[in-house]
Amino acid sequence: MSLRNDQAAKTTTGVSKKAVAILLVVLAFGVFMVGFDQGEVFGFSVPADGSGSPSGTNWAHEFYHDMRHAAGLPCH
Amino acid sequence: MRTFTFIAITLLAGAIAGTILSTINQGIVEPFIEKAIALENQKAMSSGEMINPTQFENYRIWQKGGEIAAGTILGLSLGALFGLVFAYARDSIPASSNKKKALILAVIMLFVLYIVPALKYPANPPAVGDPATISYRQSQYIGFLAISGFSALGLAFLYRKLGKDGKHEAKKILVPAIYGAIMIVAYAAMPPNPDPITAPMDLVIGFRIASGFTxxxxxxxxxxxxxxxxxxxxxxxxxxxxxx
Structure with a gap:
């Protein structure tokens, strides 16, 4: 949308602390979950892969397995 | 800065790009992963392990679904980082529109956060990594990634501090040269990936090209x-x- 001739935009470059905090939490959680989790986050829970395995299985790692490889992150 | 709009477009851009990544991976990267997993299974069966083909196929469908979810989550998180860096760096990037500025920054971040770490610790398909060394390999990768990322961040502040007045034109050569020197030292100092590559090299190289492309x-x-x-x-x- 363009401004009318008699208007000017007031701009600020500062990012609020709230925005920085929210985005850093999203960054840390997402990268850890997909890239580096070895059962720390959902290791307590029953596997969601339908295998009927007991809780404690590292199913989240297996769930994200293909993206972990595809994104160049270390995996087994 | 309007906080809600900034957060919303940052996360939405990340989620869209991440979901597209995982969708195209199904056609470009998955064929290499499937071949590598078939090799793993052959090896396991030759050592006496029993694998139920139907059960395993269902398991792979579940894992491919997980890749889509993982792409969205990874996109959200890398999008969050990208949005923050863009908000602070936008004024310093020489381009006529925000779309061009963001594309320039995206190429720089691809180089710093994917290409440079991959020169030392390249992407590998399944059948290459040893589960026993995963923690060690993760710490190696995080270490090299952190050196690359924080060096680039620090040098970006230095670049900005040297000003836009043209008095410090040498910064355009000096700053990238310092980054290059740091990464060459880190490359030489960091230990190599401990796992030998036993999978066929054409599979490994094909996988790396596909991963880099997507x-x-x-x-x-x-x-x-x-x-x-x-x-x-x-x-x-x-x-x-x-x-x-």
């Missing part, structure tokens, strides 16, 4: 999408005042 598409899309949103919604404009 990650390149992801970063380019992230830049284009966030830049387009930024041009349209202008989250940096807080108010519009009437002038005389």
């Amino acid at each position: 990650m390149g598409i992801f970063w380019a899309l992230l830049g284009i999408i966030l830049g387009t949103f930024w041009d349209k919604l202008k989250p940096h404009e807080t108010t519009r005042v009437r002038t005389l």
